[in-house]
Amino acid sequence: MQPGLYHILFLSTALFFIGVYGFLTRRNLITMLMSIELILNSVNLNFIAFNKYLWPNQMDGLFFTLFIIAIAAAEAAVAIAIIINLYRSHNSIDVENAEDLKY
């Protein structure tokens, strides 16, 4: 059968919440980063789907997706750089080891 908009939206929403869940629960910084990627991908799906099914005459969603992918890459690059630096000083990439700043 042909997947309709709602299937895709369902999928993307599921992805979104999986991402959020991962972000909230995982202790490993890299994994948290990955779950953010999940969120972004769910958004990409959204855009594509909306563009394909609802507003096929313009390409806004498509372009947006492309940009999101690009930005996500940049973000990931900076994030990983920071995480590496964190690892240098903390000798771990566990989020629970980086809680000095509080109150």
Add this chain to the structure above:
Amino acid sequence: MNEFFILMKQELAVTAIIFLLLFIKIGKGIQHSSLLSLVQFLLLINFGAGFFFNQSGWLFGDMYQTTPLIVFQKNILSLGVYLISLLCADWLKKTEHLPEFFMLMLSALLGMFLMISSGNLLIFYLALELATIPVAAMANFDLHKKRSSEGAMKMILSSAFSSGILLFGISLIYGITGTLSFALIPGQLDGSTLQLLAFVFLLSAFAFKLSIVPFHLWTADVYEGSPIAVTSFLSVISKGAIAFIFITILYKVFQPMGEVWYNMLVILAVITMVIGNLFAIRQQNIKRFLAFSSIAQVGFILVGMSSGSEVGITAVVYFVLIYVFSNLAAFGVAAVITEQSGKENIDDYKGLYKTNPFLCWILALALFSLAGIPPTAGFFGKLFLITAGATKASFIFITIAALNMIVSLYYYLRVIRAAFMDKNENPISAIKLSPSVKLGLIICGAGIVLVGLLSWMYDYIHSLSL
């Protein structure tokens, strides 16, 4: 084509500086002091450039727009950056990666420029990220400090998270309206549940960037962790930029939902002011203290925003202008002291007046301005924000706002008291101010005093925001 250069002059100027720095970096580097003064000069030029050939227009279809007001806002930002480059000179000279620092900071600035004049959600998103990611990198600039990298980590992760939320909201809006252009969206809005949801997502992303309670929690940690130059950049420049675009989007794009976001702003403003103040009371570290105080200030900005008329825009822009001077002055003093003595706690400021009267007076001016006590400009800024908030004549709201001024006064006075009154057998030794720092502080002080008393400035902004 010619128009293109005129409309985008500030962006182009910043880009030019970035590339210049890049070439310098690639080529054989100059030693930092001269490079720094060069950059300061260029930034001054960039700031000056804002005052000529101002005209409004659109570029790239509806992607990019500029109006005199927007140019003015950009000027405020570039002025702020210039002041930072002056105030943090001592620290900047020391960092081994001076060009990179400026490249990052300026690209963030570029992002903010684009963000302010964006006319479309796509470019808005791009600009937002451009304004965020480099700052995260900057936050980590004390490469060997644990706290610095922790702060940076917190920032990049949570901002990535928030942009995820933002994007989800945008995607929903796109799904509903089928357009990304600010001009077209309002026509499509009818306040349906889904739209509200999308709006809430969008708003929470803004709230995160503006560090509105309860989306503010990253703020203090990042501020404390990162070097003061970055902290001041975060707390003044990016806050200002976000405030500008936020108010534009609220007033333009979500204008049909005015009723909804008014209520939201009221709620958020109240809890932001209260929580921010309550946290600020207890802080010891000056950077953290200023972080929370700036959260409370954002609460006041929201009060002004809630007005929903050009009075609100004027008040917000005016306040941000004053806020740039006041907060940067405070940060500047803190930067000098941290740089010279490595001390960051309020208790270390005890007896400062004995040794550094000039710094103390600037600090006092800045803090009183933040607290909104005349004759400093902060008084006028706060007053007009509250006036704008009062246009809807909900007395409880503005009463709460006014009462919050008492609490804020209380903790600002704590610092003043430490500096002026408390005894201290070994206070911070007398500090020799480098000329650029002195210049920066004097500019800030002058701004704090004059912006309020020269009332035509307010009227000028008002005329722009009509």
Add this chain to the structure above:
Amino acid sequence: MPNVTAIALIPLLPLAGFLLLGLFGRKYFKNSSGIIGTMLLLASTVLALYTAYEYFFVYGKVAGVYEKFVALQLTWLEFSPGVSIDMGLIIDPISVMMLVVVTFISLMVHIYSLGYLKGEERFPTYYSYLGLFTFSMLGLVLASNIFQIYIFWELVGVSSFLLIGYYYDKPSAVAACKKAFIVTRFADLGFLIGILILSFSGGTLDFATLIERLTSPESNEFKTAAASTFLGASALTWGAALVFIGGAGKSAMFPLHIWLPDAMEGPTPVSALIHAATMVVAGVYLVARLFPIFSVAVPGVLEIIGWVGAVSAIIAAIIACTQTDIKRVLAYSTMSQIGFMMFALGVSNYGGEAGLGYTASMFHLFTHAMFKALLFLGAGAVIHYVHSNDMKDMGGLRKFLPITHITFLIACLAIAGVPPFAGFFSKEEILLAAFHNNMAIYWIALITSGITAFYMFRLYFNIFWNKELPSSAKATKGKEGGFAMMMPLVLLAVGAAAAGFIPFGEYVSSDGKALHAHFDLSFSIAPVALGLIGILTAFWLYKKQNDKPTKLATSLGGIYKTVYNKFYIDEIYLFITKKVLFNLIGRPAAWFDKNIVDGLMNLIGNVTEKISEGIKKVQSGKVQQYAIYFLGGVIVLAVLFIYIWK
């Protein structure tokens, strides 16, 4: 119309003295100040006598009545059209009479003090204070406006405060002057409220207008005032009664008399001037001044006045019998004599024969001023000689102080009401007035006059006879005070002896018409007889040193003790002020302010601190918790605005 400048100068000259000596005395007039003050006062005395002469004899009566003038009237402070404090000079028989009395006695005291206080290093201050007092007293006498009289009323109060506290480093003196001021102040509160009531119902502060409006039953002010009642009494009654409270306070009427005996801490000449002759009779003068209102409008109040006067008279007389400090004895006798004047007014009516009491009261005021001043100055001479106030240090002084002795005796006879001395005539008139109006008061008065004779001669014998001091004392103590001290004694003695023969009714009466008091000898038998009995008892008890008095005292036992302790009235006051005022009101008020009001403010602060301490956990440093709050915020907002707000 008498000469205005002359009248105006009478009070102004002492004022000039006050300013001159007060500001520059200590520097420039260290020694000459006494002379300056005396000269100025001499001038105003002359002016006063001249005024009196002009008023009574040159100007004389118009239609059988001495006219009232308001010689001069300056608006001092206007409250609202018609209601204003004016500074005026009122000229009528009683004010002229008072002018003479005040200036004359004051002059005597000025002269006397030249000798009495010789060598004092605060001489100029003393004379400036005297000047201030004389000025204020004269202003009070000449007041044409009820608020003006209040103003000078307060001023005499403060100058008496200053003079009682002249020896400011004596704790007892400080206590006394505070007491005097505060007690009279308390009475003045009544006076003030009385003024407010009267002026409100009269719509004016000016005496003449006030009296005219509040006494004529057809004026609508009178109607409204009489109609508006509070606790059953009309506004007029309240006003008059409250004003009288003020008068009672100044004139040391029971139960507001407690300050007077203590006031004897001041220098003796001061007691003579202020606390015998002039200030203390201000109350009487006030009632006399407003007499038409009292008598015509609110007769009820006259009853009160009469009884207060009578009670004070007898109580004071009884207490006086037991005191051993000669000045205190005189103080109580003063109180008792003022009691006479008061109830004389109380039993009087307005106009004609019935107005006898009024005349009598004024007459007695006049004579009393003479002999009481004389008594005090004489006592002063004694004290100056033996350096003690107490009877037990005295005795047989007649040899050492001949002039003092004679003059003192004259004064005693005068006050005892022995003819032909001054006291006799005035007292007879008073008794007569009482006799016609109120028998009870008459009997009280009769008995009191007997007691008066007794305690005065007890005093006399104790000082000048009784135990004999060794004549060697003469050598040690030196001779009697000089001319400056003796001259006033003699002059006053003359006055005390002769003043009675003035046909007083001619000049002073309630309605201004001449009043001829006719009383037959048969009437005056009783009082004179009683007086003689009193004198003889005193003679029998105190002529020679013996143990009769102590026996008597012991036989009376508890009664004597009570009387000796002045009926414990002071103690009652002490209880009220210390226990009630301070402990029951002041202390709680201070506590409340410190802990409740102040505490509340601090509480707010502390609560804020606590809260901020409590919520710090939110900032846990865990980036994921931040994200949770973030999401929580989103969800709350969404729920709020999607489900609740819509």
Add this chain to the structure above:
Amino acid sequence: MNLLLLIGLPLLTAVAVLLSRNKQQVKWIALFGSVAQLALAFVLFFIYKHERETGNAAQMLFEQNYPLFKSLNINFHLGVDGISIAMILLTAFVVVAGVLVSWNIEKMTKEFYFLLILLGMGAYGFFISLDLFILFFFLEISVIPKYLLIGIWGSGKKEYSANKLALMLMGGSALILVGILGLYFAAGRSFDIMELSKATVSLPYQQVLFPLLFVGFGVFTALFPLHTWVPDGHSSAPTAGSMFLAGISMKLGGYGCLRVATYLLPEGAKEYANIIIILSAIAILYGAFATMMQKDLKYINAYSSVSHVGFSLLGIGMLTQTAITGALMQMVSHGLMTALFFAVIGMIYDRTHTRMVDEMGGLMKKLPFISTIFFIVGLCSLGLPGLSGFVAEMTIFMGSWENADAFHRIATIAAAMSIVVTAVYILRAIGNTVMGPIKNESYLSLKDAAWNERLAAIILVVGILAIGIAPGWLNDLLRPAAEEIMNRIAGK
């Protein structure tokens, strides 16, 4: 007469003080400046009188109106009527005296005088401004100087007091802010007092705004129970600071209560008059009784200030022309009196190094001048005729008595009772400090007042006597203004 001088001259003085090189210069410049201000105030007074006598019946004289924030219709609108003139005179007197008594300040002299002059400027500006916005501006401008003066040069638990004062006054101004914003929007976007006095504000608005404004200003003038900053603030402040606080700052509040709250919101005033009366009657008695228990001279004066200021609030609450005139007189009189009182206390403290009543005694012997002044001020505060206090209080009583109902009568009598209590505590203070035997041998070597102290005291005494002996001029100054206010209240 250009009213800008009144702001410009102090500003000039302040700048000159900042630029001056050594302590001596600072002092003399400050003195010169303040004397010039006094002269200016007198000139203003006489020109004003002349204007009035020549039949200029305008409500406000010498009006000046410059647009400030056009888009918000905020104008720099200046003008004076009798009330302002009286207050300006008071300020000028206190400023000169304050400068004189702090002659021997050694610590940060320059800053001290700078702040002092600034404080004065704020007061001048406040009294001449006819635009609520700048009125508020000038009201707030004094927060910094007050705080620093107490905190830096103060004594005792100065930080606490300074904080408390600053915060409570800030709280007051917060309420005021809300109040004037409410007025602004209720009356069609105008801060101008003259316009607002003609505008009609609907009753519900008045009912909300009046308490805000009155309580807000009330905090400044120690309205019970918001007076608690007064004792601490006054007692911790340096002498000149206390003089300014009690002499001027508290008057700002009273002036605001009258000119802003009562005048602009007459209906609200009528609504709440009784509450005001009750509160102020309480304040009068309660302050007096609390004073009886104090041992520290400064606390004595602080609490008695609460009691005395209560009178002026009572007068306002009575809402009759005479009472309001009396209230204003009381403000002026109390300003002079309490300033003098604090000055004397300061002089005594500088010599005996104690303010505890029961540790002193017999000062009269060694300090005749200071003691005499102490006498005078004490007698003034217990309302002795011939001194200013009497005139003011009597006027208030007469005015209060004009409302003929039992409630007002009882309130008046209650207030009048305080004259006895006042006598008690004043005489207690005088008796224990000035009179009596010398308790402490070291006092035998004390020196009497120096020239500057004498001058300061004399200046204030002259003021007190000028009102006490010939109150006519003050009455003529205030009565017409009070009449204006009454007309507004009566709805004429």
